[in-house]
Amino acid sequence: MEWETVIGLEVHAQLATCSKIFSGAATAYGAMPNTQACAIDLGMPGVLPVLNEETVNMAIKFGLSVGAEVAEKSVFARKNYFYPDLPKGYQISQFELPVVKAGTLTIYLDDGTEKIVGITRAHLEEDAGKSLHEDFQGMTGIDLNRAGTPLLEIVSEPDLRSAKEAVAYLKNLHTLVRYLGICDGNMQEGSFRCDANVSIRPKGEQTLGTRTETKNVNSFRFVEKAINYEVSRQIAVLEGGGKVVQETRLFDAVKNETRSMRSKEEANDYRYFPDPDLLPLVISQAQIDAIRETLPELPQDKQKRFKEQYGLSDYDANNLVNNAPLGGYFEAVVKQTAASPKLATNWIMGELSAALNKADITVENSPISTEQLATLLDRIQDDTISGKIAKTVFECLWEGMLDVDGIIEEKGLKQVTDTGAIEAIIDDVMANSPEQLAQYRDGKDKLFGYFVGQVMKATQGKANPGQVNNLLKKKLCS
Amino acid sequence: MSQSPLHQQTLSQLASGLHKKSFSSVELTSHFLDRIKQYDNQLNSYITVCDKTALAQAKAADERLAQGNAGPLTGIPIGQKDIFCTQGIKTSCGSKMLDNFIAPYSATLIEKCDTAGMVMLGKLNMDEFAMGSSTENSFYGPSKNPWDENTVPGGSSGGSAAAVAGGLCPIATGTDTGGSIRQPASFCGITGLKPTYGRISRYGMIAFASSFDQAGPMTRTAEDAALFLNAVAGFDPKDSTSCEEPVPDYTQTLNDSIEGLTLGLPKEYFTDDLDSSIATTLNDAIEALKKLGAKVKEVSLPHTDYAVPTYYILALAECSSNLSRYDGVRFGYRCENPKNLTDLYERSRGEGFADEVKRRIMLGTYTLSAGYYDAYYLKAQKVRRLIAQDFHKAFADVDMLVCPTSPTTAFGLGEKTSDPISMYLSDIYTIAVNLAGLPGMSIPAGFVNEKPIGLQLIGQHFQESKLLNVGHQFQTVTDWHSNMPANYR
Numbered sequence: 025m026e027w028e029t030v031i032g033l034e035v036h037a038q039l040a041t042c043s044k045i046f047s048g049a050a051t052a053y054g055a056m057p058n059t060q061a062c063a064i065d066l067g068m069p070g071v072l073p074v075l076n077e078e079t080v081n082m083a084i085k086f087g088l089s090v091g092a093e094v095a096e097k098s099v100f101a102r103k104n105y106f107y108p109d110l111p112k113g114y115q116i117s118q119f120e121l122p123v124v125k126a127g128t129l130t131i132y133l134d135d136g137t138e139k140i141v142g143i144t145r146a147h148l149e150e151d152a153g154k155s156l157h158e159d160f161q162g163m164t165g166i167d168l169n170r171a172g173t174p175l176l177e178i179v180s181e182p183d184l185r186s187a188k189e190a191v192a193y194l195k196n197l198h199t200l201v202r203y204l205g206i207c208d209g210n211m212q213e214g215s216f217r218c219d220a221n222v223s224i225r226p227k228g229e230q231t232l233g234t235r236t237e238t239k240n241v242n243s244f245r246f247v248e249k250a251i252n253y254e255v256s257r258q259i260a261v262l263e264g265g266g267k268v269v270q271e272t273r274l275f276d277a278v279k280n281e282t283r284s285m286r287s288k289e290e291a292n293d294y295r296y297f298p299d300p301d302l303l304p305l306v307i308s309q310a311q312i313d314a315i316r317e318t319l320p321e322l323p324q325d326k327q328k329r330f331k332e333q334y335g336l337s338d339y340d341a342n343n344l345v346n347n348a349p350l351g352g353y354f355e356a357v358v359k360q361t362a363a364s365p366k367l368a369t370n371w372i373m374g375e376l377s378a379a380l381n382k383a384d385i386t387v388e389n390s391p392i393s394t395e396q397l398a399t400l401l402d403r404i405q406d407d408t409i410s411g412k413i414a415k416t417v418f419e420c421l422w423e424g425m426l427d428v429d430g431i432i433e434e435k436g437l438k439q440v441t442d443t444g445a446i447e448a449i450i451d452d453v454m455a456n457s458p459e460q461l462a463q464y465r466d467g468k469d470k471l472f473g474y475f476v477g478q479v480m481k482a483t484q485g486k487a488n489p490g491q492v493n494n495l496l497k498k499k500l501c502s
Numbered sequence: 503m504s505q506s507p508l509h510q511q512t513l514s515q516l517a518s519g520l521h522k523k524s525f526s527s528v529e530l531t532s533h534f535l536d537r538i539k540q541y542d543n544q545l546n547s548y549i550t551v552c553d554k555t556a557l558a559q560a561k562a563a564d565e566r567l568a569q570g571n572a573g574p575l576t577g578i579p580i581g582q583k584d585i586f587c588t589q590g591i592k593t594s595c596g597s598k599m600l601d602n603f604i605a606p607y608s609a610t611l612i613e614k615c616d617t618a619g620m621v622m623l624g625k626l627n628m629d630e631f632a633m634g635s636s637t638e639n640s641f642y643g644p645s646k647n648p649w650d651e652n653t654v655p656g657g658s659s660g661g662s663a664a665a666v667a668g669g670l671c672p673i674a675t676g677t678d679t680g681g682s683i684r685q686p687a688s689f690c691g692i693t694g695l696k697p698t699y700g701r702i703s704r705y706g707m708i709a710f711a712s713s714f715d716q717a718g719p720m721t722r723t724a725e726d727a728a729l730f731l732n733a734v735a736g737f738d739p740k741d742s743t744s745c746e747e748p749v750p751d752y753t754q755t756l757n758d759s760i761e762g763l764t765l766g767l768p769k770e771y772f773t774d775d776l777d778s779s780i781a782t783t784l785n786d787a788i789e790a791l792k793k794l795g796a797k798v799k800e801v802s803l804p805h806t807d808y809a810v811p812t813y814y815i816l817a818l819a820e821c822s823s824n825l826s827r828y829d830g831v832r833f834g835y836r837c838e839n840p841k842n843l844t845d846l847y848e849r850s851r852g853e854g855f856a857d858e859v860k861r862r863i864m865l866g867t868y869t870l871s872a873g874y875y876d877a878y879y880l881k882a883q884k885v886r887r888l889i890a891q892d893f894h895k896a897f898a899d900v901d902m903l904v905c906p907t908s909p910t911t912a913f914g915l916g917e918k919t920s921d922p923i924s925m926y927l928s929d930i931y932t933i934a935v936n937l938a939g940l941p942g943m944s945i946p947a948g949f950v951n952e953k954p955i956g957l958q959l960i961g962q963h964f965q966e967s968k969l970l971n972v973g974h975q976f977q978t979v980t981d982w983h984s985n986m987p988a989n990y991r
Contacts (some may be wrong), residue, residue, distance in 0.1 A: 066833075068587075068606065069593070070704075070707055072743075074740060104826060112825060112827045113826020231937060293825070293872045297820075297879060300713035301742065348668070374657065
């Protein structure tokens with residue numbers, strides 16, 4: 025039987041605020057345990073939550089960016105359960121009335137096609153602390169630094185049909201929240217993490233199969249692996265005559281498998297009810313309009329623009345959009361050079377990105393300025409140097425030399441375009457390679473490259489490759 | 503007047519004495535500390551007495567008084583209900599669960615009292631987590647009613663009421679979730695004001711039922727309550743449910759005439775359920791108000807019968823969640839040698855909470871559970887709105903409601919402990935006020951069988967001024983409020 029995979033994702037994006045969602049404590053990552061937890065985060069008797077307005081602005085930003093309705097009135101609710109790293113015995117979240125209602129996200133798959141994925145809702149909530157088991161023999165340590173960190177939980181419709189689509193959705197969402205400046209997207213630190221709801225059904229079937237929820241998968245690669253594992257597991261269960269059990273599962277990154285955590289029957293009854301310590305969150309149209317003014321160009325719009333304005337391929341546009349600083353670098357270079365955007369893309373995605381990766385620095389800290397790269401591209405464009413020689417200049421710039429023209433001058437890298445000079449060299453090469461010449465003239469066309477190589481070698485790569493080609497063809501055939 | 507003993511004086515008399523240097527705050531404080539030593543083994547109104555810090559505060563207050571930058575409450579001693587967090591001082595909430603809890607911060611109300619220069623004598627006894635109507639649910643044993651030590655002082659702010667009535671502090675704070683200020687005020691013959699929900703910050707006040715809890719003063723007179731409300735009312739950025747409504751000077755309107763004021767008598771509150779001798783006493787009090795020029799009109803609050811069940815569903819749902827933080831993990835009571843996490847939770851909570859608190863947590867957990875939420879919690883929320891509407895409609899015709907505070911006078915110790923429902927019914931006249939978030943005040947209105955009984959005034963939102971005005975006018979023509987129990991004069 026042919027099966028169809030149905031996936032919906034719940035993403036927890038940690039909002040990039042300085043302080044927590046309901047207290048003034050700092051949210052910075054990596055502090056000594058329990059040094060960033062105030063009386064409110066500790067759930068001390070008598071404390072009360074006060075909503076951090078900045079988190080609301082961020083949620084509105086997100087809502088607008090996915091074309092969703094921002095709720096005029098939403099309500100914070102308590103999700104009740106006992107756990108040592110949940111200080112109050114309940115998590116403040118939103119349940120029946122979330123701040124962001126239904127919207128859509130247009131995603132770009134690897135093959136360049138577009139897909140529209142439904143966003144069911146997004147709501148504000150607080151994170152819990154962390155239980156630490158490793159350093160405490162037979163005991164558990166509790167670190168409440170993370171307790172009260174603001175999260176935006178973004179729930180998708182079950183619109184995704186493969187692990188690849190799920191990853192594409194996540195990547196697009198990841199890009200979006202970073203564009204909006206509402207999340208740093210750091211997956212290792214848990215700033216962007218995902219639960220995957222996966223089910224399968226016979227192809228053509230309309231009703232959904234029983235789903236499982238795989239919790240807290242924190243890398244794109246793991247999401248793909250976890251979903252693929254879960255799909256094969258469910259197929260095996262169904263084809264073996266069994267039934268998929270609705271349950272929560274955990275992904276084991278070491279064994280590359282998911283395993284059961286708790287079934288629906290064991291699930292907590294969270295006893296949600298409106299939090300009486302917080303007033304309903306009321307958002308005015310004026311507030312929404314003001315935030316709309318601050319929205320940056322959204323990735324999906326930029327993707328379109330890059331393709332139209334610069335004639336970039338889906339692939340190039342996607343790469344430059346996903347890495348916003350690199351996209352910005354690209355646009356700055358294009359503005360300052362007469363060379364084509366395609367040439368700029370090639371150099372930025374090729375030489376520059378490779379060098380940056382190797383040195384493990386971000387483009388914001390690139391030792392080569394956009395002006396320098398633009399000049400270098402100009403020199404390729406105006407035939408002062410060849411593309412190959414340009415790599416030498418690039419290395420000099422990377423090492424800290426400043427002036428492109430100075431480097432070309434100083435190192436004598438200027439391209440030889442004097443026809444007479446090139447012809448003289450060609451004559452020398454032909455004279456020194458009588459055998460190859462004979463073979464070539466006998467029809468061994470492949471040897472053309474040999475002659476090009478010899479000429480370039482003799483000119484230390486400085487001869488204009490186009491001219492060399494033309495002149496060689498003429499001379500070899502004469 | 504200034505000849506009367508310090509513990510019989512009102513706040514304004516004491517303030518005037520302090521400002522005239524007739525006595526110092528240290529002398530005044532010592533007087534009350536001495537009385538606590540002398541009488542509190544009978545009354546059990548204090549959980550913690552803060553002799554040293556009180557005298558230090560008194561000394562600081564005397565300096566302010568000497569420098570001439572003292573306010574109207576500077577140097578006045580106060581007893582704080584042990585529900586308010588006090589930095590560095592045990593804050594037990596009447597529970598074994600918090601017997602070892604030293605609060606790391608102070609409640610906003612406490613900070614405001616400190617700023618005003620008040621002197622905290624100690625922390626007052628209460629029913630565990632403010633759940634009860636007699637203080638018999640306190641881990642520290644029941645407080646006694648100074649009018650008759652075989653009876654309860656009411657609850658949950660019973661320690662506060664007993665201490666004020668017995669002259670062990672000139673003013674105390676209480677909190678009122680379903681009547682916990684007004685009912686003990688009635689039982690002990692003092693004045694108790696529950697302000698509008700949100701009038702005084704709840705920050706640092708240990709939560710029982712967050713959408714009902716409200717702090718307020720327990721005093722000898724309405725004027726004293728006005729003085730105190732001036733100091734502690736107002737919006738607090740730390741409490742999202744506190745209101746931005748401006749705070750008037752509550753003392754300014756105390757002497758306004760109440761001529762022409764219309765008082766509504768809810769017919770549902772004057773039924774056969776009310777003891778006839780109490781009804782007679784209250785009618786006399788109402789006559790006194792009429793003599794002052796007030797008019798009286800019967801009104802109806804048709805959903806009155808639903809108030810108690812509605813309250814017990816909603817308040818207990820909130821309580822079940824509010825008390826989840828007492829889990830033996832970070833502070834408070836932890837059981838010996840927990841075997842595992844579940845054992846830690848079960849025994850810490852099982853041993854740290856007493857029966858009434860456990861009963862309420864279980865009831866609240868039940869009503870919030872999947873499958874019951876709609877039938878109980880949601881339905882009760884709807885009824886809560888109907889009850890609020892009843893008041894709203896009544897206030898279209900009248901300025902204020904007047905009714906009993908409690909269906910009985912103080913009952914005997916142990917009389918109702920085995921019957922939770924009869925204990926719950928002790929609050930039938932006070933609970934609807936909390937459901938609607940209105941201000942309510944109990945003022946001493948006479949005696950039945952030598953036990954005090956209170957008259958309840960219910961106002962519109964943020965009309966504490968009017969309640970205090972009527973209360974004060976009543977107290978200018980009656981002297982029930984200046985009676986003290988014989989053994990404590």
